[in-house]
Amino acid sequence: MDPRPDTLLQHLGEEERILGAVVPPIFQTSLFVFDDPHSMWDTMQHHPGGPPFHYSRLGNPTNHIAEQKIASLEKAGACKLFASGMAAISAAIVSVCRAGSHVVMVDTAYGPSRQVMQNLLARFGVTHTLVDGRTVESVVDAIRPETSLIYLESPSSLIFRLQDLAAIAGAAKERGIATACDNTYCGALLQNPCELGVDMVVHSGTKYLNGHSDVVAGVLCTSAERMDAIVRNELALLGGALPPFPAWLLMRGLRTLRLRLAQHAGTADTLAAWLSSHPKVRQVHHVSLPDYPQRDLYLRQMRGSGGLFSFEPTFATRDEVYRFCASLKWFRIGVSWGGHESLAVPIEVHPLDWEAPRWMIRLYCGLEDPQDLIEDLERAMAQV
Ligand SMILES: *Cc1c(COP(=O)(O)O)cnc(C)c1O
Numbered sequence: 001m002d003p004r005p006d007t008l009l010q011h012l013g014e015e016e017r018i019l020g021a022v023v024p025p026i027f028q029t030s031l032f033v034f035d036d037p038h039s040m041w042d043t044m045q046h047h048p049g050g051p052p053f054h055y056s057r058l059g060n061p062t063n064h065i066a067e068q069k070i071a072s073l074e075k076a077g078a079c080k081l082f083a084s085g086m087a088a089i090s091a092a093i094v095s096v097c098r099a100g101s102h103v104v105m106v107d108t109a110y111g112p113s114r115q116v117m118q119n120l121l122a123r124f125g126v127t128h129t130l131v132d133g134r135t136v137e138s139v140v141d142a143i144r145p146e147t148s149l150i151y152l153e154s155p156s157s158l159i160f161r162l163q164d165l166a167a168i169a170g171a172a173k174e175r176g177i178a179t180a181c182d183n184t185y186c187g188a189l190l191q192n193p194c195e196l197g198v199d200m201v202v203h204s205g206t207k208y209l210n211g212h213s214d215v216v217a218g219v220l221c222t223s224a225e226r227m228d229a230i231v232r233n234e235l236a237l238l239g240g241a242l243p244p245f246p247a248w249l250l251m252r253g254l255r256t257l258r259l260r261l262a263q264h265a266g267t268a269d270t271l272a273a274w275l276s277s278h279p280k281v282r283q284v285h286h287v288s289l290p291d292y293p294q295r296d297l298y299l300r301q302m303r304g305s306g307g308l309f310s311f312e313p314t315f316a317t318r319d320e321v322y323r324f325c326a327s328l329k330w331f332r333i334g335v336s337w338g339g340h341e342s343l344a345v346p347i348e349v350h351p352l353d354w355e356a357p358r359w360m361i362r363l364y365c366g367l368e369d370p371q372d373l374i375e376d377l378e379r380a381m382a383q384v
Helices: 005-011 037-046 061-073 085-096 111-124 136-141 164-175 224-238 244-254 256-277 294-300 318-327 370-381
Strands: 079-084 102-108 128-130 148-154 178-182 198-203 218-222 280-284 307-314 343-349 358-364
Touching: 005 061, 005 256, 061 079, 061 218, 061 244, 079 085, 085 111, 085 178, 085 198, 085 218, 085 224, 102 111, 111 128, 136 164, 148 164, 164 178, 218 224, 256 280, 256 307, 256 358, 256 370, 280 318, 307 318, 318 343, 318 358, 318 370
Parallel strands: 102 128, 102 148, 148 178, 178 198
Antiparallel strands: 079 218, 198 218, 280 307, 307 358, 343 358
16 A cells, blocks of 8 residues: 555655665755766756756756655646746746637736736737636636636635636646646645646645745646656746755655644634634635535535635725734734744735725734634734
């Protein structure tokens, strides 16, 4: 029987204990040398990403350890680390676009992912349509003859909407369209889009996978065949490789992924339930709440929830939302999430189906004691 994910997270890729070291070294090297020219050229041609390795822009043994672990978690044929989530996301998008291509993207996707389409690829004649994504029809209806990619993010990371990954991937496959899904919320443990038929899975490794707010990194998982082309083109030529030291930190973070995620999720459930019954809260957006609008899909598609959710307060003006956030002590005001520290983001959200934008507060629950975090929210509620 194959070892289970938690065992693989500790050992996969580390079979070769160099000089007996229980922790693999950081291969802080830009290049790898060969005994003869034939093996160098052979490696560059046939195994550009390694192993064997020849140049750290394409592959490095430290990175390779983390990549093997993440590929196994995501049940994908191959994984590559990138210099940031955005480097991985833009590589995935560019890999299937050419002048005249069209991309269907969910409107709730991470802002900079949408900007790749709006600011960058529009300049090269690639068009896109933003769709709601909560029904399969909303995605399929936007498909055109020139559509080359459907880009998903489920759950989205501000109002936590889901897309039916298996159904959308199936519809795309029938039409020869590639699919990609940002799986950052799920940290590779709560959901595996490749298993549901999605072609490319991307992550901000900056969030749960590293988990200590000390690394910016990105992850791309796909089939070995598709990855070979991405290594030769988007990784090699756009050049967004992750250096080995942050890759080593990420590998270390992965060892405690399950423990951390469970703690973040438990705290988020406690806080979301507390906020749901608070008189100054209009609505809580959290996938694991019993009244979550897409509960059936959540139970079918995901294996649990994470530490991130948002709520709409009754005091929904900018000034009051700002005052609330500034009154918090343990929740610090800041973007990103996935580390040890709790964070709050006051943000105006405007999905396609809302007539007007609404102010809300996104909370990320860190590893602090949940009771201290509730007392923090209580104190800030009294200030508005
Ligand atoms: C942070 C984030 C990204 C971008 O990742 P970086 O590592 O910051 O480049 C992409 N998608 C989601 C959902 C994120 O939260």
